Amino acid sequence: MKRRRVLFIRLSQFRIFLRKLVVTLASISAFGLVILSKADNAHLNTTEDMVSRVLNPVIRVMQLPADGAYYLYEKIRDVVRVYADNNTLRNQEERVYYLEQKLQALKIENELLSEMLNYIPPEEADFVTAKVIASEGDGFSHSLIAYIADVKSVKKGQVVLHKKSVIGRIDSVHGSYVRILLVTDINSKIPVVIERTRAKGILSGNNTSVMNLLYTAPKADIVRGDQIVTSGVGGIFPSGLSVGYVSKVSSSSIEVEPIEPIETVEYVKIVNYGSYEDFFDEDCN
Amino acid sequence: MKDSLTDVLALTLKKLIPFFITLFFVLLAYVPTHLPLSHFLRPDFAFICIYFWILYRPDLFGIVSTILIGVIVDSLSGLPLGMNICIFLFIYLLTITLADYVNTKPFISSWLCFSLIAFLAFVLKWFLFCVYFRVLLTWPHILMTYVSTILIYPLIARFNMFIQNRYLKTREDIDE
Numbered sequence: 001m002k003r004r005r006v007l008f009i010r011l012s013q014f015r016i017f018l019r020k021l022v023v024t025l026a027s028i029s030a031f032g033l034v035i036l037s038k039a040d041n042a043h044l045n046t047t048e049d050m051v052s053r054v055l056n057p058v059i060r061v062m063q064l065p066a067d068g069a070y071y072l073y074e075k076i077r078d079v080v081r082v083y084a085d086n087n088t089l090r091n092q093e094e095r096v097y098y099l100e101q102k103l104q105a106l107k108i109e110n111e112l113l114s115e116m117l118n119y120i121p122p123e124e125a126d127f128v129t130a131k132v133i134a135s136e137g138d139g140f141s142h143s144l145i146a147y148i149a150d151v152k153s154v155k156k157g158q159v160v161l162h163k164k165s166v167i168g169r170i171d172s173v174h175g176s177y178v179r180i181l182l183v184t185d186i187n188s189k190i191p192v193v194i195e196r197t198r199a200k201g202i203l204s205g206n207n208t209s210v211m212n213l214l215y216t217a218p219k220a221d222i223v224r225g226d227q228i229v230t231s232g233v234g235g236i237f238p239s240g241l242s243v244g245y246v247s248k249v250s251s252s253s254i255e256v257e258p259i260e261p262i263e264t265v266e267y268v269k270i271v272n273y274g275s276y277e278d279f280f281d282e283d284c285n
Numbered sequence: 286m287k288d289s290l291t292d293v294l295a296l297t298l299k300k301l302i303p304f305f306i307t308l309f310f311v312l313l314a315y316v317p318t319h320l321p322l323s324h325f326l327r328p329d330f331a332f333i334c335i336y337f338w339i340l341y342r343p344d345l346f347g348i349v350s351t352i353l354i355g356v357i358v359d360s361l362s363g364l365p366l367g368m369n370i371c372i373f374l375f376i377y378l379l380t381i382t383l384a385d386y387v388n389t390k391p392f393i394s395s396w397l398c399f400s401l402i403a404f405l406a407f408v409l410k411w412f413l414f415c416v417y418f419r420v421l422l423t424w425p426h427i428l429m430t431y432v433s434t435i436l437i438y439p440l441i442a443r444f445n446m447f448i449q450n451r452y453l454k455t456r457e458d459i460d461e
Contacts, residue, residue: 016381019343019348019381020378020381020382022348023348023374023377023378023381024378026348026352026370026374027370027371027374027375027378030352030355030367030370030371030374031367031371032367033365033366033367033370034365034366034367034368034371034413034417035367036366036367037365037366037367038365038417044366047356047360047366048359048360048366051356051357051360051361052360052361055312055357055360055361058312059312059315059316062312062313062316063316063317066316066317066318070318070319070320132317133317134315134316134317134361135315135317136315136361136362136363137327138327138329138426138427138430139411139422139426139427139428139429139430140362140364140410140411140414140422140427141362141363141364143362143363144317145315145361171363172363179363181363186418186420186422187418206422206423207422207423207426208423208425208426263317263318263319263320264319265317265319266317266319
């Protein structure tokens, strides 16, 4: 096969040497920056904020054709699935009717018991919806960037949910854009409990598609399929929010998979839990 | 004859093409495709573009461009500022050292050379990451990113070659 000719520029030996020297010096400076960023330097944060504010709108525009292609793909997939889904829905309808009756009975029972205990329910959490415009998911970091119109109500540390479960928390706010640290990121550590047995642990991301359940009691009763929910310890996440389910239990590790696949996330809910975030703010201060 | 302002502007823009193409691919990597595994299997386009342009057009893609791309990637990915700059400068240093040897060889040689440089860059990034965050990052996922980067290299390189041969070849370049 004939090779396509590529024109290239040959630099003189002296210029190459000079460049190498400059690159070495620049590398040392960059390494200094890495050390400096460990100290949460305000100037570095400003640089990051400025770059994010300028480039996030560009990514948002670039997303439009990808969104169009995905919409088409979804439509075709829906048409293919419609008959199978119809059968499933018919079966589910009967079950839902049964559960509805049961729920009604439990609701009444709950009201009666609450009155007896003088129980005051917590305030309802409010939320805002944000559109995901960028996602980072290589072996080194797992985060999303989302666009949000009403940015005033969004603060660092707020919980981010998808449809049914927690997918992360707000890492930083840059104008109308927020960076979400995903539960699969290696820097994410969430206090959780096994819903069935109430066994406590820490759910840690490891930059892969699964998470690890750490610091569980040595003889904790944990089996494959167990639901993992937030424990509320630490005050960042309220208790009882679904995070994932146990996918593998071995002598050396317990693996947990997210309930919803993170790659399909298009919109997220940023939830304001009031007292929990006040706690977090005080903790930060 | 003195060049008009438009000519100067056009020439400057032309010189910035490699930087903007690299930036385009860097931003493209962040666009969510919602496809299965897309969140976990993502090639590092920045490695490919930086290597390519330093290899073939070091006059148009210099240290400043490399550092700027590093700042952008660090800011968007949420990694500590400076980490990707270090990695990209490392790629820069290795590429410029091997440029004379690789440039005269067939495409497969530059691909193999990229595989080696990318491998070393991923190892360095892994090392810096582990030291900075004090965690031991597992290899399989990074290996997947590495393999996907190597596999997509010919495609991105062909596109860059097309841009290079179509828009960046000048009379002065040929004379040199």
